[in-house]
Amino acid sequence: MPEYGASGSIQQEDAIDEIVRRQTREATDDPNTDIDADTVFERVERLHAERIKAEETGLAHACDARL
Template structure:
């Protein structure tokens, strides 16, 4: 079932939708949005797959964990180095 929705979109988004319609690939704004949402879903699925794989690899890693204190000390050093470098 189709529902009518009214959206306020920035001009550049409207222009992008119109360009896709003008290209002849899509026949309506709804088709462009549907394709964009499908692409977003695929991207999210790939991202989830990568994250899940990274988590699984970390859990399966036989090496001992790094103590939290050591992790936070390293993060604080990295942050201090970055902020020092950002200031010039």
Template sequence: MNEKISISLPSQMVDAIRSRVETGSYASTSEVMRAALRALDREEHILDQVADAKIREALEDPRSAIPADEVFDRLERLHAARVKSNSNGS
């Protein structure tokens, strides 16, 4: 069942939708929006797959884990160095 909804979009997006309909790329604004949502679904699916692969890769990494305290110490030192570098460059 189809359901009508009302949305607010910036004029630039509205123009892009209308242009696609006017050039015949899509039959209606609804078709443009459906295609956009399908593209968003594909993008999110790909990002999920990439994240899952990265997590699997990290879990399967044979190297020993770095203790969290060591990681945070490194990050704090890097951050302090960048802050100092930025304040000296101003």
């Protein structure tokens, strides 16, 4: 008997797999997505630090729009 995923049906799992495959193809085919990993991590770390500081001062929602 086939195992069912958390979604409850094999058809739903297949549909989700196809969506992920399509999105992956689109991302890898997009010439504008080449960003150096160091640049990405620097931005993530900066945004994270801003978010932590905002949470400490009660301004967490102000940073949400920048993500």
